[in-house]
Amino acid sequence: MQTTSRLNDVKHLRDIFNAQNSKALKKAFDALGSSITISEEDLEVAFNRYFVGPMEPVADPFASVYLDNPDVVMSQSTLQVRELYETMGFTYPLKNVIPEDHLGVELDAYYQLLYLEEKKNITYLSELRHYFLHEHMNLWVPRFIERALSESEHDSKAITFILLQLKSLLIRETTIQGVTA
């Protein structure tokens, strides 16, 4: 697999989940290269309905909701991820504002570790990357995806596409590298 496209896949998904406005969201979505045409506003409305609010989202994008209690953020899992980021050597400027285990933030951490490995040939952090992937992300993100995909009442093709991309990414990352735990 080309390293460029692998990194980009993570990057675009990261940018989708970190998007702070409809423009950034659309840009990242378009970069995924789907054939789905959707307006900026429709995409954002669907994204909010699935992941943000203000009503109860279809699937909260926080690890703690799947690993700890279904209703809370900033709990045990979040604090474990916080420690992990510190171990990885990152400073998180949104500490205590946005939980560290938000999918966008986790994809960012993953992206940066992968970037260091592939572009800068820094292999020191690869154990951490694998740990983060297998012992954390892979424990909750599949359940997040499943919950989001189970939404049938007002399902959105665009969002489904995003979720399937995320699903494939996770499968590729966790199998191709030939990992032993």
Add this chain to the structure above:
Amino acid sequence: MSYSKENVESIVNNGLSRRSFLKGLAASGVLSSFPGGILQANEDLNTKIPYLGEKSYQTFRNACPRNCYDTCSIKTYVKDGVMQFIEGAQESTYTRGGCCVKGNSYVKRVYSARRLKYPMMQVGGKGSGNWKRISWDNAIDIIAKKLLEIKKEDGTLLGAALTKYSGNFGITHYGIEGMFNSIGYTTRLAGTPCWPAGIDAQNLDMGDMWCNDPEEMKDSKFIILWGVNPAANSIHSMKYIYEAKKKGAKVVVIDPVFTEAASKASQYIQIKAGTDGLLALGMAKIIIEAGLHDQKWLDANSKGYKEYKAYLDKEIKLDNVSKITGIPLAMIKELALSFAKAKPATIWMGYGMQRHTNGGSMIRAIDAFVAVSGNIGKYAGGARYGHLSTWGFNYAALSQPKPEGSVGYSGPEGAKGEFAQVGGAKAAYTDRFLNINKTARELLNAKEPKVRLLWVACKNVFAQDFDRNQLIRAFQQLDLVVVADQFFNETAKWADIVLPVATQFEEYDVNVSYWHYWLTLNEQAIKPLFEVKSDLEIAAMLSKRMNQLQAGSCTFPQSVDTKAMMVKEFNPGIYEQFGIKSWEELKNGPVKAKAVIPYADGKFKTPSGKFEFYSDKALELFGSALPAYLEVRKPYDKFRMTSPHSRWSLHSQFQNLEWMEDVHPEPYVYINPDDAEAKMVKEGDTVAVFNKQGLLRVKAKLTDNVQAGTLLMYEQWYNNNIYNVNELVDDTSSDMGAFKTGAPGVALHDTFVNFRKL
């Protein structure tokens, strides 16, 4: 490439080894952030702080700002910027180290995944369910432009309305009213569904609403809990009642329902709802006839006792009292006489008791009875209802001047809310006041100008106001509805813009209670999560934007610091009352006001300066100078529905939390077994409870805690359940409330329904 889980875990758990990972990074100079990323590579490594018990946490002082007698003082334990747990403050003898089932769920309220996180706008119409994120600047810009548009078209801001009530009673939160003051004369939903009839009654009788310190109750020799259930709704008061009882005091609960409090009393007396005033008049007559009244006190401190006594002689027949209340005459006599003989004796009148069409008259009658017994102005005595005597702050946040040249409502003098401070010269204009208890109707009918913008804060309109269908219509015909809240609720569903607000742990404030006499500092314990803001910061942002668009259009400060706003509320009066020199002393814990016994000096703020059995004001406003018996509303359906407050929630707050669902998952209707049998309803059956207003489906529980002819459903709001007792309530008013709070109250317990098995 393989990895070793154990290796990584030992590195993560052992902070020192962390550095070995990053040696290489530093050496190769790659410590810079990546475009588009959030995380920044960090040279500065933190080591883990080991757990050391109490000392390993940062502690903060907080208060529970909810609408509750107990207004707990809280100590908050924080680690690495995350709230871990709370305790009640030990320094307060009232809170005494513990909150309640709701307060203890605060950590999970603050960190609920369901909290509103970002400002959002509903596109495609109210109720469409399609929401976009907008930036704070964008949201404020939309609101500011709308306000200025209204001002331009109408010449006033009366087209902008605020409905704000008791979601947060912190003193600086009157800055929300302040925000509306600062833009001009506006429309306000005024009044209160809560306690206005009783407030009027107490003000007519005594010139104020001013209860004795509840902690004194431990020394009362006779306590009547009249239509109040502190075992559910003021749990911190119970220890004083228990102490009194242990020392030999008699505790009597008079209530149409055998409540939790009743189960802990010395005596429970069931009464026909709405007849309490008559009982009190009868009891007064009894003690006067027995010569147990305090003639000396009455001569020195009352006005109109002669007329009152003549009324009792002529109009109150004891057999009739017994018949109407349903209580045997011997029992009434025993009650009255033992009360009169015990010194001191006290009566605690509940807010539930006055939520009838004759509620104000009932409080007046009980006030009169306590006065006759000589217990007004006595330590551990008194006719207790509530007080506002520790609320003498500056209200700096509230007191924003109107912009120059503001034009407003020039009808009759505007009424005051029950917490408002009156000051300054009488203006040519006032705000326009609409009755909060008839919100739907008032919003729809307001003319010249129409209401076009509604700001909702510290309130859940669809849970707490009445006539849901009309409310939807009212909201839909408004140009812009802004809802500032912590959680998404049905009111937010019908909004155009939702603004996420901070919890008390994310901002500064100062709190007092309308029942106890403690003062509590509320510090900011954690950073505001996501993009939430304090209501005050929202006001400042609005002011800044409005002034950018039109200089001088808003006088609210254009930037605020909630700490500074809190400090501004203190004044020499508060310091003197609480015996402190600076608010900073409150960092060591809450403090209590210097003890004062209300009316001990015989001075009342009534026109006569005395306790008024005969009140000219009462005659003028309510048609009766004396606390005469007023019949309660006649039933318009088969069963009375009583909807008391539940211990599990505070109106629509707390029950939506997962932790609360663990201890209390669902609502019930409580039905007397005889009534259930007649309709073949068994325990656990789902029944429909309905009347001309609406219909609810709810599971039945059978108990003789409720009398035959009455159904009981707690007033609550559940997640994922459309249960809402207010759907069955029409907006019939109580007799009093307009005198001191701007509008009459709502006769919530004079709701009538029928039910059937489903």
Add this chain to the structure above:
Amino acid sequence: MQKAFLVDGSLCLGCNTCAMACKNQYHQDKGILWRKVREIGAEEYHHDNNNILPALTSYQKAPKAQMPMERFYFSLACNHCENPACVAVCPVGAHTKDPETGICKHDQTICIGCGGCVKACPFGASKFNEKMNQAEKCSMCWERQADGKTTACVQSCPVGAIAIIDLHDPKYKEYANAAPIGIDYAINAETKPSTRFIHPTMPKEVYRLPKG
């Protein structure tokens, strides 16, 4: 010393402050409560052992009681038995009884999730956490007590309906009942629960309106 909970049903409001204080302290997973406020007189009450019911038939059950609905309560967590079944049954020593205080402690870092204690406890004190695949229970806030505080539930109770006593203190010998009334509870259990109860009574005078 044998630290024990003294549970006073005559004071208990059923407010559940204690149950939530424990959750506030430890953040147990959804559906798991270490302390529960049990309604006296409620019928068909079962232990919430995640469907693993102890063999209650080998124990006597507490006497039934007829009480008004939702008015009288006992607050129960772990009974810190003098002869604890959990300690006896645990294959890895995750359950221990403190020799000094008598507190029955559970250490989740050792627990292997065999479920033995969940089955063995006559009172359902040990709860099984499906997600963590481990047991968990009230350990009388022993860390708080070691730090000079009292338990979260005792501190939080607004009326002192729960207190911590030393069962070996002579004044408690005849003081309170070892057996509660009206709740699903194994009395005279071999494990010798340390919890003691004060029974509630109805008010001396209760007047209800006549029918019709």
